[in-house]
Amino acid sequence: MDTFVDSSWYFIRYCDARNDDEAFDQAMADYWLPVNQYIGGIEHAILHLLYARFFTKVMNDLGLVGFREPFARLFTQGMLHYHGAKMSKSKRNVIVPDEYVERHGADACRLYLLFIGPVEQDAEWQDAGFEGMVRFLNRLWRVTLEQAAKSAGEAAEVVDSPLARKTHATIAKVTDDIGRRFALNTPIASVMELLNEISRNPNDPAARFATETAVSLIQPYASHIAEELWERLGHERLWETPWPEADPALLEQDTFELVVQVNGRVRDRAEVPVDLSEDELVARAKELPRVRAHVDGKEVKKVIVVPGRLVNLVV
Numbered sequence: 053m054d055t056f057v058d059s060s061w062y063f064i065r066y067c068d069a070r071n072d073d074e075a076f077d078q079a080m081a082d083y084w085l086p087v088n089q090y091i092g093g094i095e096h097a098i099l100h101l102l103y104a105r106f107f108t109k110v111m112n113d114l115g116l117v118g119f120r121e122p123f124a125r126l127f128t129q130g131m132l133h134y135h136g137a138k139m140s141k142s143k144r145n146v147i148v149p150d151e152y153v154e155r156h157g158a159d160a161c162r163l164y165l166l167f168i169g170p171v172e173q174d175a176e177w178q179d180a181g182f183e184g185m186v187r188f189l190n191r192l193w194r195v196t197l198e199q200a201a202k203s204a205g206e207a208a209e210v211v212d213s214p215l216a217r218k219t220h221a222t223i224a225k226v227t228d229d230i231g232r233r234f235a236l237n238t239p240i241a242s243v244m245e246l247l248n249e250i251s252r253n254p255n256d257p258a259a260r261f262a263t264e265t266a267v268s269l270i271q272p273y274a275s276h277i278a279e280e281l282w283e284r285l286g287h288e289r290l291w292e293t294p295w296p297e298a299d300p301a302l303l304e305q306d307t308f309e310l311v312v313q314v315n316g317r318v319r320d321r322a323e324v325p326v327d328l329s330e331d332e333l334v335a336r337a338k339e340l341p342r343v344r345a346h347v348d349g350k351e352v353k354k355v356i357v358v359p360g361r362l363v364n365l366v367v
Contacts, residue, residue, distance in 0.1 A: 060107040082118040090123040130174040159274035160185045167240045196281045199263040216258035219265050222246045224298040226269050311362040312337040314346040330357045337363040
């Protein structure tokens with residue numbers, strides 16, 4: 053029979069794969085299915101996914117399963133390109149990950165593939181970007197060992213400091229990016245920012261807490277190094293440790309960093325109170341010296357304000 057027949061119901065068989073008497077037990081199938089999250093390439097949309105839905109509906113009509121849709125949520129990832137062309141064996145431009153894993157480890161490979169861009173968009177493989185992930189992991193290793201050596205055996209205390217607030221903001225953003233937005237590249241960038249803050253403030257009372265959080269948040273991407281660092285910090289079995297939770301009280305901010313653009317290009321940044329009105333934000337933006345250099349003597353035709361984030365002056 054055509055292979056599409058098998059690929060149209062394999063997910064049901066997976067639920068009861070050792071059953072030698074029937075294709076599957078309905079109670080087992082109904083317990084595990086439908087699939088919570090399906091991730092696949094867009095090239096499967098009009099064949100495999102269409103046939104899988106058809107098979108599932110027929111099986112439901114026949115009383116073999118208690119659901120009519122096989123997949124509760126679908127996400128299609130982009131294609132990976134190399135030298136401007138989609139990777140394929142026929143074009144002989146496929147990157148074999150084995151040599152990268154051998155040289156730098158699986159964590160670096162996984163991090164790079166997920167950091168390369170929004171997972172739903174096509175991306176271009178570049179070795180330079182891969183080396184950046186290796187440097188990030190090396191820095192994470194150094195910073196964590198420094199904190200582990202300074203406070204060996206001590207628990208990470210909950211304190212209120214700028215670094216603590218940054219840490220809780222990072223927890224909130226990473227959790228939202230992965231759970232709600234299904235954005236997999238931005239959480240890595242958030243952990244990188246947190247690591248930068250730890251490096252700048254190694255003696256902050258929350259430095260150890262921030263370091264433990266960084267290790268915990270990067271675990272889904274870099275599981276091997278995260279488990280090793282978690283042990284160096286005096287803990288065990290990170291994969292069984294609950295996901296960090298942000299403290300709402302420490303998410304409140306009195307100020308925020310206002311990004312000021314002129315014609316869409318960032319010209320300056322300023323720390324401003326969170327309660328400023330849009331008119332006051334625009335006034336503060338126009339007062340910045342680097343902004344005035346691009347605005348003075350010109351007509352401001354349009355002002356775009358994103359509350360809590362930026363002001364863009366169009367001249």
